[in-house]
Every structure is written in structure tokens, then in C-alpha cells.
Amino acid sequence: MTTATRDHRPTALVFPHPLRRHGGRLLGSLSLALALAACGDKAASPVAQQGPAQVGVITLQTQQQQLDATLPGRTRASLTAEVRPQVSGIVQQRLFTEGALVRKGQALYQIDDRALRAAEASAEAALARAEASARTLEATARRNAELLKIDAISHQAHDESQAAAAQARADMGVARANLETARINLRYSRIEAPIAGRISLSSVTPGALVTANQTNALTTIVQMDPMYVDFTQSSNEIVQLRRDWDAGRYQKLDGNQARVRIRLDDGSDYAHEGRLQFAGMIVNDSTGTVTLRAVVPNPEGVLMPGMYVQALLPTGLASDALLIPQQAVNRDLTGRANVLVVNADDVVEKRPVELARALGSRWLLDSGLVAGERLVMDGFQRVKPGDKVSPQPVVLKTSKGEAGPPQAPEDGLRPRNGQGVNIATPQAGAPR
Known part of the structure; x- marks a missing residue:
């Protein structure tokens, strides 16, 4: 009998490759996607170029501005008395509390x-x-x-x-x-206070031997109401100020009746104003400064002798001053100041300016701009000189103590650059 034999060699199964099967479909889809993307770019181009960029601007206006000179100074007691014995002997008692207020004629020590x-x-x-x-x-x-x-x-x-x-x-x-x-x-064996004021620490205790008219004081009394504030001003600043007065740039204030504001070392303003008592007429040989003195009320005893303070002395009055916020000023590589303004055709211009001095968070303008021009305050990153823009008026909120335009409402205010100036911008969805 003839037996039929089978071939047990493995047979390879052949499957069609996916790319081969769907190659036509993928190529078609890719072509369609590229076509749609090209159409999308063409459709989006008009949207990106829908109109000129919006910038916030303020219109410059002249105003009357008092000019102050900020000068460093030290406080001094208006009266100081060093208490010394006028007879020799042994101290039996100390009759006062150290650091307390004493009256004139009050007993301080008793000598045997x-x-x-x-x-x-x-x-x-x-x-x-x-x-x-x-x-x-x-x-x-x-x-x-x-x-x-x-x-x-x-x-x-x-x-x-x-x-x-x-x-x-x-x-x-x-x-x-x-x-x-x-x-x-x-x-004299009963030592009394020669003046009224605050008394300091005692340098002796009961039982100590003191001698008449000794070098070391037993204690010190200072009168702190009112207080003196001695401050200095550079002779160059005084000369320049007089030139400005003579040129008519500033109106001179009456220096003999000038009010002096005091700023403490922590930057806060002192509650009471002082009066300029005198201005020295001799320039110090080593420092080139002139010493001035102000008398300041000190009813609460906030000021103490030897404190470092700043005196804000009014030096003049600018009748037609132009003040611009410091955040609107840029400087080029040479350090020259410039600003961006929007002209009558709503085109941005770069304008160099000369700055006279800083007044709080603003600059007093010397030259470069005139009243009525529109100064760019917001949107610097979106524009450059020569661009057509859509100017939007903004309202500045000035810092405390600065003269300026009316303050904006609290809604919609946002600070810029920590300069103490806020800009009111339109709210989202608000009509423009």
C-alpha cells in the first residue's frame, strides 16, 4: 500500500503592509491638512493686522510747583545744662528719677x-x-x-x-x-536743676566724693521742646539757585519766614513743621557747605538730640512747571533722557528731554516738551517710533504730598514700576 506523506515545512503567511494598504489614504489626508493650514494662515493674517496698537497717554499741563531742597541734618536740644557741684562734699542722696522730666529749681542731689x-x-x-x-x-x-x-x-x-x-x-x-x-x-549743698527738661543718667551714687567745679558732670539736662535742626547746604547749590532766581526761572520765596518740613530717618514725615531761624553766611573750608538752623516743635518728644533727619526747605516757586512721571522716561546708551510722544497724526515720536530735578515720583522738565503734547505712559513694548497708534487717555494717581491732576477712582488702578504712580485703564468689556 502506498502511503501518502505530507510536507510539514512551515508555510509563511503573507500579510499586506499597512502603508501599502492605506498609503493612498494617508497621502490624501496629509495633502488636505497642508491645504487647510495654508488657508488658515491666509485667514489669520487680516486678524493680526486688525488696527494700530493702543497706548496709554497723558496730556501735559503746566502747573504751579513749589521747589524744595532736601538737606541732611541733625537734631540738637534747644537748651543743654551740665550739672556740676559748686561745693565739695559727700553725696548723701540722689533726689530725681533718671530719664524723667524735671522742673527748673527741682532738687537733684543733697551733699553732706x-x-x-x-x-x-x-x-x-x-x-x-x-x-x-x-x-x-x-x-x-x-x-x-x-x-x-x-x-x-x-x-x-x-x-x-x-x-x-x-x-x-x-x-x-x-x-x-x-x-x-x-x-x-x-x-549749694542742695544741687538744683538750672533748667527744665529731661534729665539723663547720673554719673555718681550716694557716698561719692565730689569737688567744686569738677570736670565731670553729675548729670545732663536737655530741653527738647522746641528742638533745633541743624542742616547744611552746598554752596554750589546756593549759587545755582540764585542764578535761577536772577534768570526768572523760579520765583524766590521769603527765606526768613520759610517753613521747614522734617523727614525722619525711616522715611516718614514728622507731624510738625518748623521755621527757618537763620542761614549761615560763611562757607565751611573743609566741606564747602553753609549751615542752616530750623526751630521745630516737639510736644510729643518724638525728636531726640543727635537724630539724623532730612530737612525739606522751600527754595523757589516754578509758576509754569511741566512735571512728567519718571516711568515715562527712558535713557539711551549715552545716558541721555528721552520720552515717547504721540503727535497730531497719532504717530509715535522719540523726543530727547532735559530734566531739572526729581520731585517725588516725577521729573521737573527743563526742556524738550511743551504743554498740550501727549506723552506715552503705557504700551511701550508694543510700539516704536514711527508707528501709527491708537492713543487712550489715562489718569494718574499721584503719591501723597505731590501736586498733580485729580486722582483717579480706586477701581481699575494698577501700579507700575513701583514709582508710586498708578494708571487707570479701561476695564475689560468697557466701551472705548
Whole structure:
């Protein structure tokens, strides 16, 4: 019998490749996607170029601005008294509280006065003896004067009696003076406050030996209401200020009646204004400055002697001042200041400006702009000189103490660059 044999070799199964099967479909889809993307770019181009960029602008206006000079200074007590003993002795008591307010004439120390009381008693006895001797000699002089009239005594005896009486009167005067000195020294044993004010620490304790008119003070009293503020101003600044006055750029204020504002070391403003007392007329050889002094009320005792403060002294009045926010000013590589303005055709222009001085968060403009021009305040990153823009007015909210346009409402304010100036921009969805 013939047996049929099978071939058990594995048979390879052949499947069609996906790309081969769907190659036509993929190529068609890719072509369609590229075509749609090209159409989308063409459709989006008009949207990206829908109109000129919007920028926030302010319209410059002139205003009257008082100019202040910020000068460094130190506070000084209006009265200072160093307390020293005027007699020698042992301190028995300290009669005040350190750091407290004391009155004029208040007792501060008590020195052992037993020796002084004995000296007073001795002076009183010496005066009594001188008075008794003077009474006897004066009586003798009167009798001799009567006897001389009847030639009962010689002229020599008369003259000697008169001289003795006069000498007795002189001795009595010396005794009175010694007694007064003894009483004064006794009063000096009780050391009193020469002025009213705040007293400092005591340099001695009970039991210490003190001597009259010693070098070291027992304590110090300072009067702090009012306080003096001594500050300095550069002679160059004074000369430049006078040139500005002469040129008519600023109106001069009455310096003798000038009010002085004080700024503390932490940057806060002191509550009370001072008055300029005098201005020194001699320039310091080493520093080139002139010293000025202001008298400042100090009822709460906030100011203490030796504090560092800043004095804001009014120096002039600019009647037609142009003030621009510091955030609107840029500087080129050479350091020259410039701003962006929008002209009458709504085209951005780059304008160089000259700045006079900083006034808070703003610059006082010297030249480069005129009133009525529109200054770019917002949207710098979206425009460049020569671009057509859509200017949108913004309202500035000035910092406290600065003169400027009316403040904007709190809604919609957002700070810029930490300059203390806020810009009010239209809210989302609000009509433009």
C-alpha cells in the first residue's frame, strides 16, 4: 500500500503592509491638512493686522510747583545744662528719677552740709562781734567829736577815734559778706536743676566724693521742646539757585519766614513743621557747605538730640512747571533722557528731554516738551517710533504730598514700576 506523506515545512503567511494598504489614504489626508493650514494662515493674517496698537497717554499741563531742597541734618536740644557741684562734699542722696522730666529749681542731689552749717554759724558769730565792736567805736567817736568842740581832747585823739569807727564799720561789712558766702555754700549743698527738661543718667551714687567745679558732670539736662535742626547746604547749590532766581526761572520765596518740613530717618514725615531761624553766611573750608538752623516743635518728644533727619526747605516757586512721571522716561546708551510722544497724526515720536530735578515720583522738565503734547505712559513694548497708534487717555494717581491732576477712582488702578504712580485703564468689556 502506498502511503501518502505530507510536507510539514512551515508555510509563511503573507500579510499586506499597512502603508501599502492605506498609503493612498494617508497621502490624501496629509495633502488636505497642508491645504487647510495654508488657508488658515491666509485667514489669520487680516486678524493680526486688525488696527494700530493702543497706548496709554497723558496730556501735559503746566502747573504751579513749589521747589524744595532736601538737606541732611541733625537734631540738637534747644537748651543743654551740665550739672556740676559748686561745693565739695559727700553725696548723701540722689533726689530725681533718671530719664524723667524735671522742673527748673527741682532738687537733684543733697551733699553732706554739716561742715557748711558750722561755717555759717561761725560767720554769724563773727558778724555779731564786728557789729558790737563797731557800736563801741562809733560811740567813742561821737563823744570825742563833742569834746573836740570845747578843746577837751586833741585833734589827734579825735582823728584816731573816727578812723577806728570807720574800720569797725568795714570789718562789719566783711563779716556780713562772709556770712552771705557761708549761706550760699550751704544752699549749694542742695544741687538744683538750672533748667527744665529731661534729665539723663547720673554719673555718681550716694557716698561719692565730689569737688567744686569738677570736670565731670553729675548729670545732663536737655530741653527738647522746641528742638533745633541743624542742616547744611552746598554752596554750589546756593549759587545755582540764585542764578535761577536772577534768570526768572523760579520765583524766590521769603527765606526768613520759610517753613521747614522734617523727614525722619525711616522715611516718614514728622507731624510738625518748623521755621527757618537763620542761614549761615560763611562757607565751611573743609566741606564747602553753609549751615542752616530750623526751630521745630516737639510736644510729643518724638525728636531726640543727635537724630539724623532730612530737612525739606522751600527754595523757589516754578509758576509754569511741566512735571512728567519718571516711568515715562527712558535713557539711551549715552545716558541721555528721552520720552515717547504721540503727535497730531497719532504717530509715535522719540523726543530727547532735559530734566531739572526729581520731585517725588516725577521729573521737573527743563526742556524738550511743551504743554498740550501727549506723552506715552503705557504700551511701550508694543510700539516704536514711527508707528501709527491708537492713543487712550489715562489718569494718574499721584503719591501723597505731590501736586498733580485729580486722582483717579480706586477701581481699575494698577501700579507700575513701583514709582508710586498708578494708571487707570479701561476695564475689560468697557466701551472705548
